[in-house]
Amino acid sequence: MSQNAVTPPPAPSYRRQGDLLLLSGQVGVDESWRPITETFHDEAGAAFRTVRRVLTEAGAEPRHILKVTAYLADLADFSAYNEVWTEQFPELRPARTTIGAQLFPPFRIELDVVAWLDAPASGQA
Amino acid sequence: MSQNAVTPPPAPSYRRQGDLLLLSGQVGVDESWRPITETFHDEAGAAFRTVRRVLTEAGAEPRHILKVTAYLADLADFSAYNEVWTEQFPELRPARTTIGAQLFPPFRIELDVVAWLDAPASGQA
């Protein structure tokens, strides 16, 4: 059932400059770059887990996220995305933008994240 | 003639970190989240008014905008977008990117804004 691993892009998963952290676009893969795409919900959860792994590498936490731009291959997944969003950010509230775009199969969601290492713990600043 | 209000997304309209201000994607709605989409020109004007409301909430002004990314549902609206742009920024000149993307109906334009609270009043810095 498990899919073949995809090739990681020739770029780092993030760049940090001072407290500013810019992540590369992250998709729903496991730690071996195997896609997790059974349902949209699974995939979006996996994409956020990938974001968390990258934040950890960079010495950051989800509370440091300022903004999430989500690219969806199919806007019909928007309400499922909102469910996953609310699971991911029950209180912490990044700004966000969500648009439809063409993504590389088999992915239906890609996440672009901006974080700041000393961002306050919650709420809009 | 007026349309039903849309559901606001489960995210704040902006996040501020120090002087950096990242807005959530803004669309052409009035203060009650009713779409204003009679013409593209109306809608784009309303989207920029929404941006101004969010800037005001955050203690900022249009002169603080550094960058506007516009997502258009139909690239045929590009010249109308340029008209609205010139109305909005007769002198102040943010950097900008404009691409075509899939948007949630009934919207034809969505604006992504980065601002800096002590940005100079005009021109490219």
Added chain:
Amino acid sequence: MSQNAVTPPPAPSYRRQGDLLLLSGQVGVDESWRPITETFHDEAGAAFRTVRRVLTEAGAEPRHILKVTAYLADLADFSAYNEVWTEQFPELRPARTTIGAQLFPPFRIELDVVAWLDAPASGQA
């Protein structure tokens, strides 16, 4: 064989705020805004040269780039994009995001760049 020049957008090619540099979306044109689109490889190379010209105007260099978002009109050009990427950044490694979007003909690639003027010379920070 050479194409007619396109109209430059009514916006500056960049905004700088302190050390933060946000470029407007850049495409594959020469210094007279004539499209260079014979092959995707030519065009992407020209788009990166445009980015370099803008960086130079702003007092920056490619090593200052933190993030590149590439919009491709056709995802079939992805592997060609990766070739150009590796030529452009044999060692320096910005973060990146690559998605498919609608672009203004004749362009097949548009680049969105974030730079920081005192970014370290290489590697992920």
